[in-house]
Amino acid sequence: MNGSPLLRFDPRTKILLILLCVLSTAMAPSLNYVLGLVSLIALLGILGGKGLYALVGLMVYAVLFLLTKAALAGGETTLHTTLIAFLGLFHKVYPCGFLAGIVIATTKVSEFLSAMHRIRAPQSLTIPLAVMLRYLPTIREDWRFIKDAIRLRDVSPSLKGLLTQPVMTVECLYVPLMMSASRAADELSIASVTRGIENPAPRTCLTQIRFGFVDLLTVFCFGVYFATGQFL
Structure with a gap:
């Protein structure tokens, strides 16, 4: 729907x-x-x-x-x-x-930055929020990939799997997720700066x-x- x-x-x-x-x-x-x-x-x-x-x-x-x-x-x-x-x-x-x-x-993100520029919001506020708009969907996508991968090792990405195989679940699910989250934060920050998120000039949006x-x-x-x- x-x-x-x-x-x-x-x-x-x-x-x-x-x-x-x-x-x-x-x-x-x-x-x-x-x-x-x-x-x-x-x-x-x-x-x-x-x-x-x-x-x-x-x-x-x-x-x-x-x-x-x-x-x-x-x-x-x-x-x-x-x-x-x-x-x-x-x-x-x-x-x-x-x-x-x-x-x-x-x-x-482009719509958000354009709207924030119109109300003259400080960049110290808009930049973290803009990165967050891309960060959460990226982490959700990585979460799906990690769950698909650990099923190949017969580890269930669920509460039952955490209770029955706690060490294996943490090793195969939560450790890769934390590493992926850290890497995604760095990559999104670098990509945002490269695309001129800190540029003080007025922003345009289609x-x-x-x-x-x-x-x-x-x-x-x-x-x-x-x-x-x-x-x-």
């Missing part, structure tokens, strides 16, 4: 949405409110062309939502209290990570970057939802 986006959002809009999402989850009055926020983010992902990612993310959270409801209805034991605390932290982090994944998947009615309406909807949570 991933395909061409129905709507295109300005990178500055996405940054505002992340800030509103952080505030909404930090001051969420209830689990139902967080579920509504995740549903709103999923709708944003569908409109942005990441329908499969959005639906899977929504279903995963729905399972966690039901699990949390069941845990809250259980008895008061040490294990029960620990589980509630863990799930509570998860509900605070999940919407922000969910939205950040959509933002990273739908934002090109995609038209402007804050339009769709961006205004989206920020308004997230802002209203945040304000609604403060009066529940």
Whole structure:
């Protein structure tokens, strides 16, 4: 269900949405409110062309939502209290990570740099964020390659494999991943400097970057939802 986006959002809009999402989850009055926020983010992902990612993310959270409801209805034991605390932290982090994944998947580095230049953001802020936009997809691709390779050695890249073969799993999966992450960071930094990321001249972009009615309406909807949570 991933395909061409129905709507295109300005990178500055996405940054505002992340800030509103952080505030909404930090001051969420209830689990139902967080579920509504995740549903709103999923709708944003569908409109942005990441329908499969959005639906899977929504279903995963729905399972966690039901699990949390069941845990809250259980008895008061040490294990029960620990589980509630863990799930509570998860509900605070999940919407922000969910939205950040959509933002990273739908934002090109050139568009991001052009938008940041228009608001005169300092390079000390824009350069690390631009490198991050390329870093995470690169690590995800390396992760898939490493998992395919270790299956040839009959090592399962899962929690079960970590519990049954901890030494082999760490050696074949996590060590190569750490080395790949370090190498990718160096390569992306060098490539960014080579392509003139530090050039102070005005940047151009083939995609038209402007804050339009769709961006205004989206920020308004997230802002209203945040304000609604403060009066529940």
